[in-house]
């Protein structure tokens with residue numbers, strides 16, 4: 213049975229994600245004609261009968277499969293809730309995925325996924341630099357559970373991943389390869405399709421195939437669709453571009469029905485589900501995702517143009533600046549549709565100069581996080597990546613003069629004026 217509010221075509225014409233964000237998955241007639249999906253702010257749902265309650269429980273716990281065209285009955289908001297499910301349906305559209313799960317934060321999406329896909333004795337391979345929370349998870353918390361991690365430096369490309377896979381396979385079964393591309397804060401790209409090839413090759417030597425999970429927070433879903441390049445899972449900190457207003461914390465994971473069902477079981481069990489109010493804010497944000505990401509990327513390109521000519525700036529890590537002879541240029545061209553609006557730039561004078569510049573900013577706010585409507589700047593070596601040992605930081609390009617900037621949707625000329633006075 214196909215519901216009219218789940219139609220993705222008009223006749224032969226396929227509707228694009230942007231158009232589907234306004235109504236997909238929501239039937240106004242089920243909510244008094246309300247044009248907007250309400251926030252179903254409820255912890256639990258009333259069953260029509262004990263028999264129905266029994267059936268809903270059997271389905272939601274995975275004991276019974278869904279009948280053809282049947283939706284899982286509503287039981288309890290840690291398992292399912294209409295506002296949450298509609299947000300999941302719409303994120304899945306952007307990711308070109310069969311299914312999606314939303315969770316309480318980007319870190320709950322990452323940790324729930326890694327827990328669902330690994331068991332004690334397994335090895336996780338991950339790209340470096342990676343978000344600090346993910347680093348702590350794989351190198352601290354999961355190690356206590358006898359799940360080991362082997363890193364590879366993103367800028368070393370396929371050779372780096374190949375060596376890490378070889379090393380990891382000597383230690384045990386590789387359960388997940390977790391890639392952040394572009395990496396944060398240095399914007400190196402990892403070739404997803406090439407990674408798939410290498411992972412499949414190593415997969416032949418073990419009993420289970422490693423899962424390729426991509427943290428798509430920096431470019432997605434507008435500028436990069438990892439599932440279309442061979443990834444199994446696409447993960448977001450929805451806190452960033454998808455939420456987009458710096459007013460919520462959330463995460464998601466998209467992929468095949470089969471894999472998502474496996475992760476759903478763990479999410480529902482350990483309780484890393486998103487709350488309905490946050491899901492409602494996500495629905496609001498998804499309607500403007502495309503225009504926000506386009507506007508901030510256009511702004512970032514102008515700001516990068518200004519910084520690129522500035523005497524105090526030594527280097528800028530921005531995919532939009534890659535030259536044709538750069539090894540990452542081809543990856544950028546085949547894998548990304550845009551360069552995004554978060555990048556780092558190194559200035560002369562190390563930490564003292566970087567701090568002075570950050571302290572002088574007037575319009576751009578000094579704060580961590582990224583992807584919001586307002587521009588934010590921070591110092592990775594002293595803030596987001598301060599947990600990475602200094603020698604490692606220098607090796608991966610997180611120098612003391614490096615500033616990370618997330619360009620918002622203010623007028624680019626105003627951001628440039630602010631940076632110009634701060635860099636003086």
Ligand SMILES: Cc1ncc(COP(=O)(O)O)c(C=O)c1O
Pocket residue numbers: 317318319320343345392396427429430448449450451461462463581
């Ligand atoms: C790339 C990336 N992944 C994951 C996370 C974690 O997300 P959250 O803070 O929503 O838990 C962040 C947060 O900064 C991030 O930048």
